[in-house]
Amino acid sequence: EAQVTQNPRYLITVTGKKLTVTCSQNMNHEYMSWYRQDPGLGLRQIYYSMNVEVTDKGDVPEGYKVSRKEKRNFPLILESPSPNQTSLYFCASSTGVSYGYTFGSGTRLTVV
Amino acid sequence: ELKVEQNPLFLSMQEGKNYTIYCNYSTTSDRLYWYRQDPGKSLESLFVLLSNGAVKQEGRLMASLDTKARLSTLHITAAVHDLSATYFCAVDPPGYQLIWGAGTKLIIKP
Numbered sequence: 001e002a003q004v005t006q007n008p009r010y011l012i013t014v015t016g017k018k019l020t021v022t023c024s025q026n027m028n029h030e031y032m033s034w035y036r037q038d039p040g041l042g043l044r045q046i047y048y049s050m051n052v053e054v055t056d057k058g059d060v061p062e063g064y065k066v067s068r069k070e071k072r073n074f075p076l077i078l079e080s081p082s083p084n085q086t087s088l089y090f091c092a093s094s095t096g097v098s099y100g101y102t103f104g105s106g107t108r109l110t111v112v
Numbered sequence: 113e114l115k116v117e118q119n120p121l122f123l124s125m126q127e128g129k130n131y132t133i134y135c136n137y138s139t140t141s142d143r144l145y146w147y148r149q150d151p152g153k154s155l156e157s158l159f160v161l162l163s164n165g166a167v168k169q170e171g172r173l174m175a176s177l178d179t180k181a182r183l184s185t186l187h188i189t190a191a192v193h194d195l196s197a198t199y200f201c202a203v204d205p206p207g208y209q210l211i212w213g214a215g216t217k218l219i220i221k222p
Contacts, residue, residue, distance in 0.1 A: 033209070043200070043212045058209060090154065100145050100160040101210070106153070 002027045006091050006104035013081055013111055021076045021107045023091030031094040032074040033058070033101075034066065036087040043090070049074055081111040114139050116203055118213035126221055128190050133216045135184040135201035143204040144184045146175050148197045149215070155200065158186075191220045 004025045013019055025032065033048040035058075045058030049068040063085055065077040074093075078085060091104040119134045135144070146158040159168045161177035161184060168175050172195065174187045184201055196219050202212045 042214045043202075045209055048209060088152075092155075100157045102157070103147075103155040108152075 002102070004091055004093050004102050004104035006089075006107050009105065009107060011107060011109050013109070015082055015111055016080050019078050019081060019109075021078075021089060021091075021109070023074045023076065023104055024072050025074075025091075025093040025102070026072065027093065027095065027102065028071065029093035029095045029102075030071070031096075032068065033092045034064070034074070034076050035090045035092065036060065036085075037090060038087050046076065046089075078109075081109075083111045085109065086111050114205065114208065114211050116201060116211050116213040118199075118201060118216050120216060121214060122217045122219075124219045124221065125191055127192055130190065131188050133186040133188075133199055133218070135186070135213055137182050137184075137201075137203045137211070139182075139203070139205045139208075139211075140179075141182075141203040141205040142179055144177050145202045145204070145210075146184070146186055147200045147202070149200065150197050158199075188218075193220050193222050196220045 007022045030051045034046040035043045037043050044060045046064050047058050047066040049055045052071050055066050055068055068074050089107045092101045094101045116137045144161045147155040148158050149155045159175040164179040166177045172189045177184045198215045198217045200215045202210045204210055
């Protein structure tokens with residue numbers, strides 16, 4: 001089944017403890033992206049990647065890192081999480097604009 | 113400023129009624145997407161509209177795109193409870209990343 005897989009689905013962590021949210025797609029998509037969704041603020045892009053080893057900042061990149069060493073994987077790294085990074089995170093991928101974007105099931109992160 | 117405005121942001125309606133959600137955007141874009149999101153769930157692609165005049169239909173939902181007016185509509189025909197969700201539109205202007213609307217929360221009462 002074609003899909004974008006995120007892990008974990010839920011995560012509660014403490015301030016300052018490094019964490020990684022994984023994202024993997026099995027559709028051979030070039031494009032991948034991370035979003036966060038907060039009530040009243042909609043979807044905001046964190047980082048995106050046009051292909052392997054090519055990443056760029058989105059609208060809200062502060063406090064996040066990404067890497068794209070393989071086409072299928074695009075992990076999101078929070079080096080020192082803070083409570084304002086508590087949010088619902090989505091990974092998305094696309095093979096081209098004509099086909100739209102496929103989203104992962106989401107990761108609900110709480111930083112205490 | 114690049115922005116996408118959805119109207120209304122909240123809609124409560126009765127089953128069996130028709131209604132339209134509007135998506136206005138501020139920049140040139142030939143590509144517009146509609147997504148559905150159930151509470152706490154992921155975003156599901158509904159429609160990909162790629163040119164002026166594009167119209168797509170799936171069940172009780174129909175989406176259209178007028179690139180000259182920078183307007184897309186999502187029309188709901190004879191609404192049923194299962195269509196209750198939040199609906200997002202997003203545009204994909206050249207040289208930019210996706211720009212999202214704030215979402216329209218639709219509640220359909222039996």
